[in-house]
Amino acid sequence: GAVVSQHPSRVICKSGTSVKIECRSLDFQATTMFWYRQFPKKSLMLMATSNEGSKATYEQGVEKDKFLINHASLTLSTLTVTSAHPEDSSFYICSARDWGTSGRGPTDTQYFGPGTRLTVL
């Protein structure tokens, strides 16, 4: 399958600071990337859909001013958690949509980055 990287893998920060998480598709171009949040022993929760060159589409209940998403190129999307608080501590996972034109996998598959574990003190 296609490769997606995510950086950093782990971050610990103080309450009130902002944290930026990068998601890169390494061997394919991704016009669409997704940001998920996952609490322990819970399923993935889609936060937003990031489209290259346009504004992200946020799911209901997700504050767009708190979770800033920028998809400036076909291989990079960033999620910035602004003024982080302890309740923002979670596992954040990005995925990139591969339309399958590379022949690596089936049409329109999401490949996940390794995730970022955010702890806000």
Place this chain on the structure above:
Amino acid sequence: GQNIDQPTEMTATEGAIVQINCTYQTSGFNGLFWYQQHAGEAPTFLSYNVLDGLEEKGRFSSFLSRSKGYSYLLLKELQMKDSASYLCAVMDSNYQLIWGAGTKLIIKP
């Protein structure tokens, strides 16, 4: 509404076979995916079905019946490393993935 159902937890023995079922009700259908997720890690892609029938890939197979809104993931010759959560996801008419809550598979020696 849209709904994906799969068992919360299953237990199987090393070397055995286990079948994880998934039923779905979604607005439209553009394929069903199975992902494996080990604790503390991101999901990894296992299989994709868009037509009825069985897709085999090594020890893992996935089956789909669109008329029944049903899929299963079959794992053969179970190994301890197969202990993980298995997520069923359906792509709806808007090409969005609808996720099941996942099935935690426990493998015992």
